Amino acid sequence: MNLTEEAPTVATRRLLHGLSEAADPRLAVHHELWGVLRPDKADLVAQVDASGLTGRGGAAFPVGAKWRTVAGASRRRPVVIANGAEGEPASRKDAFLLARAPHLVIDGLVAAACALRAERAIAYVSRASVSCLGDALAERQAIGLDPIEVEIFEAAPSFIAGQETAVVEALGPRRTAAPTFAGLSSIRERGLNGRPTLVQNIETLAHVALVARFGAAWFRQLGTDTEPGTMLLTLCTDEGPMIAEGVFGSSLARTLGLGRRELGASGGVLLGGYGGGWIPTDVFLGLPVSEKAARRAGGTLGPGIVAVIPENVCPLAEIADVARYMETQGAGQCGPCVYGLADLADGLERLAYGGPGGPSPDRLLEVCDLVDGRGACRHPDGVAKFVRSGLAVFAGEVNAHRRHGACTATRQGGALPGTTRATRRKLVSRA
Amino acid sequence: MTRFRLELIVDPVACEGRGVCAEILPERIEVDRWGYPIVDGDIAPALFDHALLAMRSCPTQAIHLVERAC
Numbered sequence: 001m002n003l004t005e006e007a008p009t010v011a012t013r014r015l016l017h018g019l020s021e022a023a024d025p026r027l028a029v030h031h032e033l034w035g036v037l038r039p040d041k042a043d044l045v046a047q048v049d050a051s052g053l054t055g056r057g058g059a060a061f062p063v064g065a066k067w068r069t070v071a072g073a074s075r076r077r078p079v080v081i082a083n084g085a086e087g088e089p090a091s092r093k094d095a096f097l098l099a100r101a102p103h104l105v106i107d108g109l110v111a112a113a114c115a116l117r118a119e120r121a122i123a124y125v126s127r128a129s130v131s132c133l134g135d136a137l138a139e140r141q142a143i144g145l146d147p148i149e150v151e152i153f154e155a156a157p158s159f160i161a162g163q164e165t166a167v168v169e170a171l172g173p174r175r176t177a178a179p180t181f182a183g184l185s186s187i188r189e190r191g192l193n194g195r196p197t198l199v200q201n202i203e204t205l206a207h208v209a210l211v212a213r214f215g216a217a218w219f220r221q222l223g224t225d226t227e228p229g230t231m232l233l234t235l236c237t238d239e240g241p242m243i244a245e246g247v248f249g250s251s252l253a254r255t256l257g258l259g260r261r262e263l264g265a266s267g268g269v270l271l272g273g274y275g276g277g278w279i280p281t282d283v284f285l286g287l288p289v290s291e292k293a294a295r296r297a298g299g300t301l302g303p304g305i306v307a308v309i310p311e312n313v314c315p316l317a318e319i320a321d322v323a324r325y326m327e328t329q330g331a332g333q334c335g336p337c338v339y340g341l342a343d344l345a346d347g348l349e350r351l352a353y354g355g356p357g358g359p360s361p362d363r364l365l366e367v368c369d370l371v372d373g374r375g376a377c378r379h380p381d382g383v384a385k386f387v388r389s390g391l392a393v394f395a396g397e398v399n400a401h402r403r404h405g406a407c408t409a410t411r412q413g414g415a416l417p418g419t420t421r422a423t424r425r426k427l428v429s430r431a
Numbered sequence: 432m433t434r435f436r437l438e439l440i441v442d443p444v445a446c447e448g449r450g451v452c453a454e455i456l457p458e459r460i461e462v463d464r465w466g467y468p469i470v471d472g473d474i475a476p477a478l479f480d481h482a483l484l485a486m487r488s489c490p491t492q493a494i495h496l497v498e499r500a501c
Contacts, residue, residue: 333443334446335446335447335448335466335467336463337443339467340465370463370464374443374469375443376442
């Protein structure tokens with residue numbers, strides 16, 4: 001275990017430590033800030049387990065347990081993949097981390113690969129991040145820092161590009177023999193080229209890089225017993241995205257600088273992205289940075305996305321636009337998802353933009369029930385959650401639209417990114 | 432001694448909603464508004480033969496009868 005003397009003790013900014021002033025991603029600056037990490041394979045799996053670190057890609061799965069599954073899966077040497085695809089349009093924290101602190105991510109990837117005796121270490125990132133990652137790797141290669149070569153692959157810019165099986169399918173054949181039913185074995189046991197495969201979000205690996213340096217006890221100094229440490233958050237508002245680092249257990253709203261004034265008369269906040277859920281504003285203001293608390297409130301933090309739509313924008317229009325976007329972003333492989341998401345988008349558009357007499361919430365909820373759990377991945381499940389929570393939080397607007405048709409606020413639109421209206425709005429504002 | 436139960440599971444990628452399985456085993460399989468199966472997968476011994484036939488009759492081999500330890 002490699003422990004440097006100057007472990008930051010009280011810092012509530014860990015991953016973001018030192019980034020605001022310097023914002024210099026170079027290796028020398030990285031080593032000034034954090035010291036040099038020499039991977040010590042024997043200890044790290046135990047330290048990660050003890051740290052209580054959970055995945056930061058959205059599922060919040062315990063990292064130690066995931067590593068143990070991969071390590072114990074077979075005698076074949078595993079593959080470790082750093083997942084920086086960040087397909088959610090409202091999320092920017094992974095791109096931010098790769099641009100400002102690529103060496104933390106690579107440290108974590110290499111440490112994981114060594115701890116698991118991996119045969120390959122792959123960084124799967126969006127196009128925008130390829131060059132800064134390449135530069136960072138070149139610096140490390142020049143001094144022979146890493147015992148394993150890190151390969152860079154560019155991820156497609158689609159919503160589901162970061163989904164675990166999609167990552168593996170993009171990188172090569174999964175099975176070495178005849179196709180077998182995907183539901184019977186997991187990627188961790190049989191993934192890329194049939195090898196046990198660890199797919200880990202790049203932010204998670206950045207935390208691993210710190211656990212490897214300072215240990216599990218240090219990691220647990222911040223946060224709560226059940227949710228130790230910190231997580232990155234992307235706040236998505238009309239003024240553009242903002243990245244913050246939240247300590248588990250502290251106030252989510254205060255971490256993001258959001259009070260009643262900033263939220264205005266907006267009835268709800270979107271947590272967790274387009275597969276996440278809407279939370280009433282009052283409930284949001286009382287939430288800690290906590291996946292458990294978010295779930296108790298009927299939502300999820302997901303990959304740390306918090307989206308606020310302006311008062312003058314119709315929430316039903318945003319929900320309809322996102323539902324249509326999510327329909328286009330499915331893999332197109334499973335009938336219930338293909339047909340169900342189309343039906344949902346049709347119904348929501350009719351409700352948001354059409355005249356009076358639009359579909360009842362019950363009809364839309366029936367479709368949600370029919371798509372939930374019926375696909376090979378969680379894409380339709382996420383849409384179901386997004387729509388159900390939206391219909392609940394904005395029940396007033398739903399009633400008003402059914403009685404009177406589209407409100408004037410539907411003309412303002414494109415607040416949530418990635419949708420057709422948002423893209424059009426961006427293009428118009430640039431012209 | 433480990434006990435096993437039988438479960439019918441659908442591979443949603445392979446399934447094309449042809450509906451053969453639902454015709455063979457209506458006790459456990461119904462069809463949604465788009466033609467895709469909704470499966471109540473727990474298979475009692477009395478239904479085993481039909482479940483096996485449903486698996487073998489699927490034109491895209493999208494439904495599987497598996498053993499689960501319980």
